[in-house]
Amino acid sequence: MTKKIVIIRLIGRCGNQLFQYAYGRGVALENNADLWVYGDNNPFENCSNDLPLFNTNCEFKSGDPYSIFLKLKLTIGAHRLEKTKNHEELLASYRKKGIFFTYYLFPPHTAIKANKIYLLSIKDNERHDFPEKYRDIFLKEITAKEPVPYEDIFTPEVRARETVCVSVRRTDFLSEQYKAHHFVCTNAYFTRAIAKAKELIKNPLFIIFSDDIEWCKQSGLLPKDSIYEKPGYTIPQKLMLMKECKHFIISNSTFSWWSQFLSVSPNKVVIAPSKWKQDGDYSYMYQSYWTLIDPQED
Numbered sequence: 001m002t003k004k005i006v007i008i009r010l011i012g013r014c015g016n017q018l019f020q021y022a023y024g025r026g027v028a029l030e031n032n033a034d035l036w037v038y039g040d041n042n043p044f045e046n047c048s049n050d051l052p053l054f055n056t057n058c059e060f061k062s063g064d065p066y067s068i069f070l071k072l073k074l075t076i077g078a079h080r081l082e083k084t085k086n087h088e089e090l091l092a093s094y095r096k097k098g099i100f101f102t103y104y105l106f107p108p109h110t111a112i113k114a115n116k117i118y119l120l121s122i123k124d125n126e127r128h129d130f131p132e133k134y135r136d137i138f139l140k141e142i143t144a145k146e147p148v149p150y151e152d153i154f155t156p157e158v159r160a161r162e163t164v165c166v167s168v169r170r171t172d173f174l175s176e177q178y179k180a181h182h183f184v185c186t187n188a189y190f191t192r193a194i195a196k197a198k199e200l201i202k203n204p205l206f207i208i209f210s211d212d213i214e215w216c217k218q219s220g221l222l223p224k225d226s227i228y229e230k231p232g233y234t235i236p237q238k239l240m241l242m243k244e245c246k247h248f249i250i251s252n253s254t255f256s257w258w259s260q261f262l263s264v265s266p267n268k269v270v271i272a273p274s275k276w277k278q279d280g281d282y283s284y285m286y287q288s289y290w291t292l293i294d295p296q297e298d
Helices: 014-030 068-083 088-096 129-133 135-141 187-200 213-219 235-243 254-262
Strands: 005-009 034-038 059-061 099-101 116-120 162-168 204-210 247-249 270-273 290-293
Touching (some): 014 116, 014 254, 129 135, 135 254, 162 235, 187 247, 187 290, 204 213, 204 235, 235 254, 247 254
Parallel strands (some): 005 034, 005 116, 099 116, 162 247
């Protein structure tokens, strides 16, 4: 009997890719299937394939996994799913062909008869159903292959403190292309989030990770004794350093999301913006233990 294959094409940056990997890996686990990941055909510009830098359990493939006919079917299907309120009939027809949309999670024990299972990611729609279900597996697999310079930040003195990872995302979120939809975490958000962290955490030490560290240093928003990430970290190294903190102030970023999820710190405090994007319902991104802060300016 031919072993089943789960096929997924990566879309977006590392945080999105990790969600897509988690979905694909979960489907593969539940169907005793191999996972094939196509990472060099990302439809978004300047998005590298970061998954091979982690200890993932999949086969990396080159090219485009979709034929022209299948790509047309998937594209039309995605648009139809976004426009119709009753998804079940349409989803059922795709299920029979082994085609699934990662946003619309099917029941975990649904039998998939197709030998090739295609998973289509829909932009800005990530879910954490499978990461939660298979968390122990992902704690082992979503780890950096290369050595992580923990000593750069986590000296014995720092490890003794209640460290708080502060994730500040700015550059692309402030571009004309994305600002109207993605820019949520204002100066007011970080001011309130830091104040809340000081209420909830005794003697916190803030460790800053950002795509614009110089702005963070000059902003005046962060406590004077804050520690800032050093330049030159790879994406996996940065994520591993972030998750080493005991508590988190995250941005509306999937990369931020993974840093707190991968943390094994007991009783961690996670502070997040109460709005994930400027419009739309992204409540599925939130976890029950988060403390939410209004990100809007006064």
